Amino acid sequence: MSTKLKSWGPGLLLISPSLVLMAVFVYGFIGISFQQSMTDSHTAGQATGRAPVSFVGLANYWALLQTPAFQHSLRNLLVFTVVFLLGTLVIGFCWAWVMDRPIRGEGIFRSVYLFPMAVSFVASGVVWKWLLNANQGESASGLNRLFQMLGLDFLQNSWWADATWGILAIALPAIWQLSGYVMALFLAGFRGIPEELREAARVDGATEMQLYRHVIFPQLSPVALSALVIIGHMSLKSFDLIMSIANQSSYSTKVPAIDMYNYATVYDYANSAAVGIILLVLVALAVVPYLWYDARTRKEGR
C-alpha cells in the first residue's frame, strides 16, 4: 500500500489543483448549465431568484428543436461547417503540395500564407464587413465595387445579407484565415515522409501519380483527420467572426452560438443553457470519435 502511494502519490499531488479546478469550473458548470436548461427560467425575475423556477425536464430542448428559427440556425451551422472544412482542407492541401517541391523563397510564401492566422477573428471581421458590403450598382463598395471595376458585374451579390446563402459569405474570411494553418499541418506531414521512401518507390518504377496515391497520401491521413477535427470544432463554435461582420439580429447569419447569446441577453437563461448544451453535444460528436480512434490506433500500434 505504502509503496503504491509512494509511486503515484507525488504525481497526483502535483496535478490535484488542476483536477479540482477542472472538476468545479468545467464539469461543475457543465452540470449547472444542464440543470439550468431543464428549468422554466425564461424571465428576469427568475434569473435573479425573485420568481419561482420549476423543473421542466427536456421540454426546452423539444421546443427549441421544433422552432423554425432554431432549425434555421442549425442548418446555417451545417452549411458553414461543410464549406469551411472543404475550403480550408482543399486550399491548405494544394498550397502544401506546391510548397512540398523545393521552390525559391519558400520561407516567404509560408509566412505569407500563415499570416492571416495571426489576425484575430474580430479584427479580420471588421475588415471583411467592409469588403462584403451588400450595395450593388451605383452605390457599391468593397468587393462589389471591385467586380464592377473588373467588368464582372454579374458577380455582384448581397453577400451575408442573403437570406439563404448569406452564411457562405462568412465562410470566406474563415477559410482565408485558416487555410494557412491547414497548409502548415499538411506541410509538416509531407516533410515527415522520409526521402528514402520516395526514392524507393521511384526505384521500383512508380510514376509521380502512383507515388502520391500509394505512398504519400496514406501517410497524410492522420494529418487530414486532425485538420478535420480542429477546423470542424472551430466552425461549430464560431461566434466572434459572425458577430463582427453581421450582428445578433441578422437572420441570414444566425447560428446556435448567436441564439445562445440572444437568449442570455433577454434573461432567457433556460433556453440559453439548452442551446449551449446542444452545442457542447455537437462538438463532442465531432471530437470524441476522433479521440477514440486515436486511442485505439495507438493501442494497436504498440
Add this chain to the structure above:
Amino acid sequence: MKRRTTTRRSSLLVALVATGSLVLSACGGGGDGGSTDGEGGTAAAGGGDASEVQVMTWWAQGSEKAGLEALVEVFNEQHPDTEFVNAALAGGAGSQAKQKLQADLQAGNPPDSFQAHAGAELQDYIDAGQIEDVSALYDEFGLTDVFPDTLMERLTNDGKIYSIPSNIHRSNVVWVNPAVLEEVGIDPSTPPADLDAWMADMQKVADAGKTPVSLGMDWTQTQLLENVLLAELGAEGYNGLWNGDTDWAGGEVNSALTKFGKIVEWSNEDRDGLDWEPALQKVMAGDAAYNVMGDWAVAAYDAQEMTAPDDYAYWPVPGTDGVFNFLADSFTMPVGAAHPGGTKAWLDTISSAEGQLAFNKVKGSIPARTDIEASEFPAYQQSAMEDFSSDTIVSSLAHGAAAPVAVLTAVNQAVVKFSQGASDVDTLQSELVSATEPLAG
C-alpha cells in the same frame, strides 16, 4: 502497458474539457445574482460614499459624446468633490452597452448609475430587483412639479419611479435632403400629407435612380416600422398595440406591414451593417432622400456644421403629424452601487435646470423639465418643445418605451428576417403576433 491506457483516457478527458469550456464561459454564474437582493437598501435615502460616480452610458462617440461632456462640465461645477468616472460603451441605442451592463448587474457589480430608456425597458431590471425606487429623490429635488404629467405617468410603475430622465427625444422625424428632392421635382419644404403621398414621392426618387430611404441595422428598421404603424393606425390604434386593444393579427396592421415592406425595398441594401449615423450620412451626402431617425440626428448635422433649412429639412413622419413618438434617456440607482452618494449627486445634476439645458442644447433633445425657457435652445428644439406640450404622446417601441427588452429583441429579429427576404408580410405579421404575446400576460 496498463499505464499507457490510463494516460490515453485522461487525455480524452482533457480534450473534452477544452471543448466544453466555451459553453461554460457564457452559461456559468447565471443564478447567483440573487445575492444582491437584500443589500444596499439605504442608497435611496441618500447617504453613502460620494467620492466618485461611475456612470455607464452608450454615449461614446460623436454628438452623443459631446452632450455627455457638456453634462459632465455642469456636474463638476455642481459637485466638485465627486469624481466623474466615464464608463461609456459604443453602439447605437445601447446595443452593446446593455450586454455588458447585464453581465455586471448579474455579477453584483453594478455601475453607480446607468443610462436606460424610461418606460417598459426598465421592467426587467425592476423584476430582477436590480434598481432602486427613486421616488423619494423626486420630492427631494423638487421634480414632481417641473416634469409634465404625461411624462410622470410613463415613468411610474406600480406607484413607484425607478429612474430620472435627463431629456426627451422624438422618434417620428424624417430627415430630408432638399437637394435630392429638388432634383426630382419635389418641394422639400411641404411635407407629404400622409404615408401614401410620401410613398408616391419615394417612387419618384426611385425612378430617378436615387435611393429614396436610407436604413440601418435592426433597431433602425424597427423604428421605421413603428412609425409606419403609427401613421397607419393613428395614435389610439398604435397605443392599443401595447395594451391589447389593437389586434396585431388584424387587417390594418397587415396593410401597414405591406407598406413597410415596400419602403424597405426602396432602401439601401447594406442596411444590416450600418449603425444609425452611417445610415443618416447617406442622406447628408446626397445619396439618399429620406431617413427616419430620432431627433439626436440634429446633433449629427450640427457636428458637420450643416443647418436647416438650407442643408436639411425635417418633418414628422407623414401621417403622424400632431403625434409625438416619445422616448427618454434616464438614469437609475442600481441596487448595491459602490458610491450611492455619488449616484445621488449625478441624479441631482442630470435633473437640474442647468444640467438639462447644457446637455440638451448639444444633444438635440429637449429637456424633461418644463421650467426651462424655449428661447435658450436652437430652432429644432424650440419646435420640438412646442410639439411636446401640445401633441398626443405615444411611446417608442424601438427605444424601450413601449415594450420590454425581450419583446423588442423578438421584434427586431422578425423585422430583420423580413428585410433580408426570408419571410413575407404574412409571416412577418404572425411572427410579430408571437413576439408581442408576452405583452398580454
